[in-house]
Amino acid sequence: MLTCKKLVENGSEYLEGDMSRWQRFKFKMHLFMCTHCKRYIEQLKQTISMIGISPKQAPSEELHQKLAKEYQEAMEK
Amino acid sequence: MSEKDLPEEKELIAGLMNNDQLLFSKVVKAYYPSMYSVAYAIAGHAIADEVVQEAWVSGIRALPKFEGRSKLKSWLIRIVANEAKTRLRKESRSVSLEAVNETWATDPRFDNRGHWNESNTEWDSASPDELLSANELQDCFDKHLELLPPNQKQVLNLRDVGGMEMEEICNILEVSSSNARVLLHRARDKMQQMVAHFQRTGKC
Numbered sequence A: 001m002l003t004c005k006k007l008v009e010n011g012s013e014y015l016e017g018d019m020s021r022w023q024r025f026k027f028k029m030h031l032f033m034c035t036h037c038k039r040y041i042e043q044l045k046q047t048i049s050m051i052g053i054s055p056k057q058a059p060s061e062e063l064h065q066k067l068a069k070e071y072q073e074a075m076e077k
Numbered sequence B: 001m002s003e004k005d006l007p008e009e010k011e012l013i014a015g016l017m018n019n020d021q022l023l024f025s026k027v028v029k030a031y032y033p034s035m036y037s038v039a040y041a042i043a044g045h046a047i048a049d050e051v052v053q054e055a056w057v058s059g060i061r062a063l064p065k066f067e068g069r070s071k072l073k074s075w076l077i078r079i080v081a082n083e084a085k086t087r088l089r090k091e092s093r094s095v096s097l098e099a100v101n102e103t104w105a106t107d108p109r110f111d112n113r114g115h116w117n118e119s120n121t122e123w124d125s126a127s128p129d130e131l132l133s134a135n136e137l138q139d140c141f142d143k144h145l146e147l148l149p150p151n152q153k154q155v156l157n158l159r160d161v162g163g164m165e166m167e168e169i170c171n172i173l174e175v176s177s178s179n180a181r182v183l184l185h186r187a188r189d190k191m192q193q194m195v196a197h198f199q200r201t202g203k204c
């Protein structure tokens, strides 16, 4: 039997499509019947998107200038 | 400046090859957060900016040879990751090789039969953008990303921020694919728990 705990421990493998068809079928059946786990998988997806958009740093003016100069020089060659 | 404000890929490459300095500057800004995060996860704060700079310098030089087999951003991320790894070797520190030392054995979320103890509550919003728009949540999120063990942070940043393939990640970090998978999921799961806690209590 696939427990909630096992499902949660392997949530990424499920999302990345990284399991056998039989495993996948067991996951789907469990998710069909268990609202907790269904919610967990939804929230895991949301979390992954949040991780992707969370970095918001801006380059320092100094770095920006250096790179602009580097680009300009390379283009003029 | 974000990626959404950039022209689409073809136009982007054409512009960059054609000495469009304004566009170049937009691209630098738009890609910086991801490039920085990848450099930082592998090589640390102190040299992350230098790594980004070196990567761009190599990128600019190689631009005429860019064949568009991958997206420009993926290509640059790969250069950054390799550069960060090289720098780390030069400074003779190595990427953390500590084993996957956290186990799932005792997880208070589940009873001893593996069922949920607590009920997880619904989140305020379905949109990641909207969720992060709460300042306290973004702060808490950043803080927890920072607190992840180095090896989890590396895999998470390369995969979910840099969008790299798992196979490339394993090569760069020299970890087995099963370890990389565990590290990735462990990190994602911690972040999910952090957001869940914040949604439930309103506190970090």
Ligand SMILES: [Zn+2]
Pocket: A003, A004, A007, A030, A034, A036, A037, A038
């Ligand atoms: Zn369940």
